[in-house]
Structures are given as C-alpha cells and as structure tokens.
Amino acid sequence: MADNVFREDREFLIRVKSAVIEKQALEQRIREMTAEQKRLEKSIAAEEKSIQDEKTSTVKRRRAEVQSSYDKQLSQVRSKKRKAESEKGKIIKSGKADRIKDETRDIRQDSNEAEKEHRKLLRQNNVPAFTRTKLFHVMFMPGDGLQMLMMVVLFAIFLVGIPFVFTFLVRKLFINPSSMSDGARTALTVIIPMIMIIIFIVAYFLIYVKIKVPYIEVLKQGRKYHKAVVENDKQIRSIKRSVRRDQDESRYDVKDVSQRLAEIAEEEEEIREQKHRALVEFDESTARNIEAEIDERRKGALSELKEQKGGLSLQIDEASRSLQEKSLVLARDYASHIGDEMMRTDRLDELIAIMDSGQAVTISSAIAVYRSNKQNQGGISKR
Numbered sequence: 001m002a003d004n005v006f007r008e009d010r011e012f013l014i015r016v017k018s019a020v021i022e023k024q025a026l027e028q029r030i031r032e033m034t035a036e037q038k039r040l041e042k043s044i045a046a047e048e049k050s051i052q053d054e055k056t057s058t059v060k061r062r063r064a065e066v067q068s069s070y071d072k073q074l075s076q077v078r079s080k081k082r083k084a085e086s087e088k089g090k091i092i093k094s095g096k097a098d099r100i101k102d103e104t105r106d107i108r109q110d111s112n113e114a115e116k117e118h119r120k121l122l123r124q125n126n127v128p129a130f131t132r133t134k135l136f137h138v139m140f141m142p143g144d145g146l147q148m149l150m151m152v153v154l155f156a157i158f159l160v161g162i163p164f165v166f167t168f169l170v171r172k173l174f175i176n177p178s179s180m181s182d183g184a185r186t187a188l189t190v191i192i193p194m195i196m197i198i199i200f201i202v203a204y205f206l207i208y209v210k211i212k213v214p215y216i217e218v219l220k221q222g223r224k225y226h227k228a229v230v231e232n233d234k235q236i237r238s239i240k241r242s243v244r245r246d247q248d249e250s251r252y253d254v255k256d257v258s259q260r261l262a263e264i265a266e267e268e269e270e271i272r273e274q275k276h277r278a279l280v281e282f283d284e285s286t287a288r289n290i291e292a293e294i295d296e297r298r299k300g301a302l303s304e305l306k307e308q309k310g311g312l313s314l315q316i317d318e319a320s321r322s323l324q325e326k327s328l329v330l331a332r333d334y335a336s337h338i339g340d341e342m343m344r345t346d347r348l349d350e351l352i353a354i355m356d357s358g359q360a361v362t363i364s365s366a367i368a369v370y371r372s373n374k375q376n377q378g379g380i381s382k383r
Contacts, residue, residue: 017349033319063282071275080264114225131222
C-alpha cells in the first residue's frame, strides 16, 4: 500500500491538502464556537447576577417602604404622646407649685414677720443692715457646729484661696517673665498675698471691734430672728422636696390627660403589632412573590442565552466528533504514508510545485527532492 501511495501523482497531494484544509477549518470553527460558548457563559452569569441583584434591591426597597409607612404612623403617635406628656407635666408642675405655696404660706409669713422685726430692731439701734446676712452670722456669730465649720472654710478661702488665686492670675496676665528677675517675681508672689491677708484681717478686726462688740446684745437678739428664718427655710426646703418627690398624681387635674396617654399607648402598641405582622407577611409571602415576578419577567432573555449555549454545545460536540473522524482518516490514509511532517498545506504546496515543475513524477521522488532542497538550505524545519 505504501509503495502504491508513493507512486501516486499530484492529484493525491491535492486530495491530502484538501483534507488538511477541511480539518484546519473545522478546528478553527471549533475554536470560534468554544470562544462564543465562553462568552455566552459569562453573559448567562452576568444575567443571573443582574436578576439576583434586582430581586435583592427590590425586596429591600419594598420592605423599607412597608416599614417606613408604619414608622411614620409611630412618629405621629410619639409626637402626640410627647405633647400629652408635656401637658401633663405642666399641670403637675403647676399643681405642685400651688401645693408648695399653700403648705408653706404660714411658714413664709412667719419668716417675713421675723425679718421685719429683725430690720426694725437693727434700725432702732442704728446697727448696719448687713449684720442680718447669713455671712455675717457665720463669720462673727456662729451658733452651731455646722456654722463653726463654715466659718473655718470661709477663713481658709479668704486667707489662702483668694490671695493665691489672685496672685497666680496677676503673674500670668500682667507680669512679663523676661522683664523681671526671679527674685522680684518671688517677692511679688509673697507680697501680694500678704497684703490681701492683712486687708482681710484688718477688715475683720474693724467689723469685730466697731460692730460686734458695741452691739453684741442687739446682735444676740437679732440672732433669734435670724435663726427663726433659717429654721423656716429648712422647713420650706423639706416641704419642697417632699412635694416634688410625691408620685401621687391623684392630687392634680390630670385624669383627662392620663386617659389620652393610655389611648395613645394602646394606639402605639397596635401600630407596632400591625408593623410586625406586615413585615412577617412580607418576608414569608410578598418577598417570594416579588422574586417570582422578576424571574417571570426576565426569564425570556436568560432562557434565550441558555438555549443558545445548549445549541452551541451540541454543535461543538458534533464538530468535535467530525474532527476526530477526519483526524483518524488523515492519520490512517495519508500521514501514515507520507509522514506527519508533510501534513501541512505549505509543504504540500511545495511538493505539488516540485511535481508541476517536472522535478519529480511520483510523490516519493517529490519528497526526496523536497528533503534534498531543505538539506541544502540547512535542514527541514521542525514544527
């Protein structure tokens, strides 16, 4: 068989070339269909993702719309609730103020009488009015342990706190460190507080000598009035605390407002329950219906892409089987006789050209001439 083939003429080579071209065309077609198949796969994936994204965004937006509608109603109810609570608070505040005023009326009247008598006593004895103040009684006539402690604290403030704070501010705001020596700054730090301490001591001594000593009996009488006022103030503060801490609302005219608040609370709870039921129904039913509607609306384009891909896959399979058959035929009927290296269109063209030029009559002689030419050119190139 091999000898017969090698004695064939150029027509055999033309048939081989035609078979090779058909095979190459089939391979190219398979490559193009495979590339188109990959493109379709990407398009299908993109379409599926687009559908899923639309379902996700649509469900999220619709759910937010449902939730927002109920949130608006709840916001309106809360606004009514705040107004009713504010109204109730004002009524209670006003009622407590009236209670305090009523419950402290006699005490305040007693304090006014005591202060009036105190002012009258001081005026009749030409004693300065500032001796009525709490500061004077703490600094010059403390009556109990608490006032003694307050006097000590005040002395500490006047003798230590105020002088040194004032000195610190003077140094920071009015003294330039670059224009004064360290010694001068130190001296100033000592002198300023000493001056202020001396002023305080002198003022205290003068008030003590000029006011307290000459009018001690009058001041002792006035302390009784002052003490009465202080005690009354304590009672008033106690009554205020008691009234403000009292949680009993039955004393005040808030029945209508309380009823409105109860109705608002029921309305708010009902809206909350409706919102919960609506969201549960949305998640369990409406969301699925939305997704089904989107699938139905967009299934046409996706189905078309999948059909194209399926049809193309069948064509590729058919073409692959055909290529396999052609490859077997080429290998069995042609390549096995003339060699794989000759199964190229360019080399077949060269063999045909050799036979057309009269250099060879048979295929075997044409192959011999071809190889001789390649040897002369440096050898047959390997693919």
